[in-house]
Amino acid sequence: MKKSVVIMLALSFLVSFSYGCASKSFVKEQNDSLADRISKLEASNASNKADAEKAKSDAAEALKTAKDCASKSETDAQRAEAAAKRSEAAAKKAEKAFELHQRK
16 A cells, blocks of 8 residues: 555656646747737837827927917907997097088
8 A cells, every 4th residue: 555655646746747847949939929029019109109299299289379379369359349449439420420510
């Protein structure tokens, strides 16, 4: 019985260690495929970062343009309002002049 236990232990030891080894070529193949995938991801990441920086720059430029246009629009609106007031005043003067001319 002792001999069969020793044989069983020896067989289980041999079986457990015979399947757990990886060859250098297998490990290299696995590492190479991972390295390729990582390189592609890094390139994609760099491209995305460059695109994000350009988008940020474009957005800042668009914001500046929008602010400039808003400022110009506000200035133009104020000028238009002033012109409208002058026009109203001129219309009132013309109306008064017409009334005075009618009374004579």
